[in-house]
Amino acid sequence: MAGPSPESSTSGDHGNDAVVGGMREHDRFLPIVGIGRIMRKAIPENGKIAREAKEFVQECVTEFISFITSEAVDKCQKEERKTITGDDLVWALSSLGFEEYVEPLKLYLQLYREVIVSLC
Amino acid sequence: MRQAGIYSGILSHRTGPHSLPLSRIKKIMRHSGSDSKAMMIAGEAPLVFSKACEIFIQELTARAYEITVLGRRRTLQKDDIATAITVTDLFDFLLQVVPESADAGDGAAPAAGGRPIDDACELLL
Numbered sequence: 553m554a555g556p557s558p559e560s561s562t563s564g565d566h567g568n569d570a571v572v573g574g575m576r577e578h579d580r581f582l583p584i585v586g587i588g589r590i591m592r593k594a595i596p597e598n599g600k601i602a603r604e605a606k607e608f609v610q611e612c613v614t615e616f617i618s619f620i621t622s623e624a625v626d627k628c629q630k631e632e633r634k635t636i637t638g639d640d641l642v643w644a645l646s647s648l649g650f651e652e653y654v655e656p657l658k659l660y661l662q663l664y665r666e667v668i669v670s671l672c
Numbered sequence: 673m674r675q676a677g678i679y680s681g682i683l684s685h686r687t688g689p690h691s692l693p694l695s696r697i698k699k700i701m702r703h704s705g706s707d708s709k710a711m712m713i714a715g716e717a718p719l720v721f722s723k724a725c726e727i728f729i730q731e732l733t734a735r736a737y738e739i740t741v742l743g744r745r746r747t748l749q750k751d752d753i754a755t756a757i758t759v760t761d762l763f764d765f766l767l768q769v770v771p772e773s774a775d776a777g778d779g780a781a782p783a784a785g786g787r788p789i790d791d792a793c794e795l796l797l
Contacts, residue, residue, distance in 0.1 A: 579696065582725070586692050590726050591748075599740070600747040603753035608750045611769050612757075614700050616728050618719055619765045621704040625711055627738060635722055636701070636708075638716035645724060649762050653727050660723045664716050 581610040620644045638664075692725055731792040735760060 570576070588606045595601070623644035624636050638661045645653050697718040702708055735749070735756040740748050754770045757763040 579699055580703070582692050582700075587729060590692075590729045591733040593703065594730040594750065595737045595748060598746060599737060602747055602749050604750040605736070605748045605753055608753050608769075609732065612732060612753070612766050613725050613729060615701045615766055615769055616725065618704040620724070621701045621708055621719075625688055625705065625708045628711060629707065634710075635712040635714050636717055637714045638720040641717055641720045641724070648765075650724075650728075653724055656727065657720055657723055661716060661720055664719055 581614050584610055587613065620648065620650075623648055692722045694722060697721045697725070732756065732763065 566665055567638075584606050588601065591601055591606065591609060620641060621636070621644075624640040627640055627643065628634070628636055638657075642654055642657055642661070645651075645657070689704045695718075697743040698713055701713055701717070701721070732753065737748055739752040740746070742754070750771075757766045757770055
């Protein structure tokens with residue numbers, strides 16, 4: 553579960569949350585703390601990351617989620633299904649060029665489902 | 673084979689203190705387009721994304737840092753990410769979020785820096 557601190561605002565100003573398309577600005581992105589943590593894992597120990605770069609990756613991740621979700625939604629609609637499943641996302645990822653993500657994700661998904669089934 | 677934490681974590685949708693928040697992921701999914709608002713989202717879907725986003729962030733960051741290194745720097749800058757996006761086909765969908773370079777008059781041109789981009793093309797393609 554997330555740590556004790558509340559969700560951090562990306563822009564640093566706490567009073568005004570701009571509303572964009574029905575969502576508050578900082579709700580459009582994943583928290584910068586988590587993103588920064590993951591980014592740091594991808595660079596050497598002595599590397600640093602500019603704040604602006606983390607903010608930019610926040611935008612990119614949201615775009616990534618939207619991109620993949622839209623593709624999965626299209627598939628569901630074509631097949632006249634109302635629920636987007638994990639499999640739909642995996643399919644969308646593969647279809648949009650992210651085939652290398654599929655194997656680790658399938659494993660993750662399988663683990664999840666095993667837990668759910670074991671409870672029924 | 674029991675791995676403490678993973679099973680109970682998955683069950684309660686707590687993917688650990690170091691993971692991305694599932695409720696926020698779900699919100700972003702909902703706002704992906706007008707059609708997505710009418711869809712139901714299976715419980716496992718945000719979980720799949722939390723892992724996929726992790727991989728995506730690492731890949732984008734690693735590629736961007738290659739540009740940083742080419743520029744003989746140690747601090748990853750926003751422009752390095754922009755350059756990585758420009759030279760990687762997989763990230764074409766991100767071209768729309770890349771800011772227009774101040775140096776280039778044409779919005780479709782890659783980020784500033786002649787030589788590093790050529791080197792980046794050799795390195796990354």
